[in-house]
Amino acid sequence: MSHLKPIHSDADHAASVEEIERLWDAEPGTPEHDRLEILGTLVDAYESSRWPIDTPDPVEAIKARMDAAGYTQSDLGRLLGSRPRASEVLNRQRRLTVEMAWKLHTAWAIPAESLIKPYALRTGEMPK
Numbered sequence: 574m575s576h577l578k579p580i581h582s583d584a585d586h587a588a589s590v591e592e593i594e595r596l597w598d599a600e601p602g603t604p605e606h607d608r609l610e611i612l613g614t615l616v617d618a619y620e621s622s623r624w625p626i627d628t629p630d631p632v633e634a635i636k637a638r639m640d641a642a643g644y645t646q647s648d649l650g651r652l653l654g655s656r657p658r659a660s661e662v663l664n665r666q667r668r669l670t671v672e673m674a675w676k677l678h679t680a681w682a683i684p685a686e687s688l689i690k691p692y693a694l695r696t697g698e699m700p701k
Contacts, residue, residue, distance in 0.1 A: 577612070631687060634683050635649070
């Protein structure tokens, strides 16, 4: 087995993934399994820096949750206090308040970091 080294390129990444596949069934407690765990950590770190995944903006997060759970705009309106308010939020005419974000987070399990992310309104206005 060669020495482990940081992953600096896509070629290093491909070689590491290939080795992970080879070591996949290694028995826990063996040097091979230890190597598998370390390679997994290195690959994860490289992939996170090379291909970061950004969290959706609040409106995208709400729409995704509605789609996944089968919620309707009426359901959102009941949660936010009125159907017109829900429509304004979904159409980017009104920003979420902290209270609305909290309700969405607790009732629909939408990650708070998605709900508090700054986003543009339909007018193009960004928060200060």
